[in-house]
Amino acid sequence: MQLAKHVAQGKLTYLSQDKEAISVNENEHYRWLAFGCSNEHSEQVIQSVMLKRKPWKLTLPHQTAMMLPLLFFKPNSMIELGLGGGNIQRFIHHISNNINLQSIEHSNTVIDCFNQYFNPQNNQANLVYNDSKKWLQENTRDYDWYVCDVYQQEIQSYNNTVDQLEHLTANITPNTCLSINLPDATDYEVNLLLTLLKELSSDHEIIYFHIPNYLNIVIHLIPKQWHIYKRIKRNNHSYLPKNIFSRWKKFWRHGKKLPD
Template identity: 30%
Template sequence: MSLHSPHQPVLPHLSALLLCFYYRQRPQKVTELGLGGGSLQRFFRYHFPLCEIRSIEYSARVIRLFEQWFWPAGSPCQIVQQDAQQAIKDVAAQDLLFIDLFAEQGSPDFVFSQAFYQDCCNALNPDGLMVINLLSASWLQSEQLLEILSELQLQFRILAVPGYQNKVIFAARQALPVLDFDSQLQQVARQYQLDLNAVVFMR
């Protein structure tokens, strides 16, 4: 986190995640599965103060560290301590759903489960967007996830982060235009100070 600008995305994969605004520009309801350092909480509170953003985090320790070190004192924040696999079943009508889940040994098994992504689909508005930060251990796992998204009849686009294992996937029921370095993408990057050099368009 930047102490000077806490809302500013710092890690490279965040620039890829936040290119979601190329597709969905004015979200009103957002859920994040996996709190991490709280980058999305700070970002949305700064840029979209009226947006309803909720983070679901399993680890009480992660929440405690976030509240102690990574959140401006006195600012409102909605965090639910719960297992994401169960919590997602009670989520509905989201404009954006961020899936950024990791256990000590990598992504939890249910991140490669069709039932989990069906629940994620059910949590979206008809035109809602799923934003997945995938840190897969193998090419086979990545292909497994893309097959699941295809079976659920979702459209998807994939970004890579140079020098990192992260793959960022945008998925939705609606058609998603190909991401390209056009004027709209450059405007999104300027508006939110995103680093386009940290992103490679895959498909």
């Protein structure tokens, strides 16, 4: 059964009607986190989906696209901006214990939902309750990889995204990888954002992916000094198991490189 049909057949497990309505639904096979009121007058945005028998599995295609740098990169320290349902937390814990992953989340309700419904293996998750931009302003330590997947329903806007990207690029070094999910941007906005990123980070190659059948655009800023295609060919810079590595190597070919 397709994932969309599963989502249509779920039952409500949890509902918070706070400033930003958050719900947890599930059926026999999946459990998912959604933003937005669950009534006929308001559209829900499904943020993440967990396969209950394999909680570490990435279930949405943009999440796989965001993790593609693991083809040529063994990060020691990683910052995730936006916890959501914890798909990246569970996947990273499954792939390697060598990655120190810290998740910054602006909603205590989301953190509570993760702990109660989306951490079935009781992984030791390093979670920080804070606004992502505020956290970026307050932290100057170098990290290997920033992954940004922040959705704030009431303030999601182009100007807000630009502000966030400026803070992100101010924190990265020539040897830092940055991966960004843009959940709902027009082609015009995407082109402007790519141009902005190119201006802000001349030490990085920019490779981006349009996710088929979804509105997501995933952008990677990869240090130019890495020579990533040599790394992929040699397969000596990856924590990925061979079966995932082989499959993801084919996905990587669909990326578009922004010209220098």
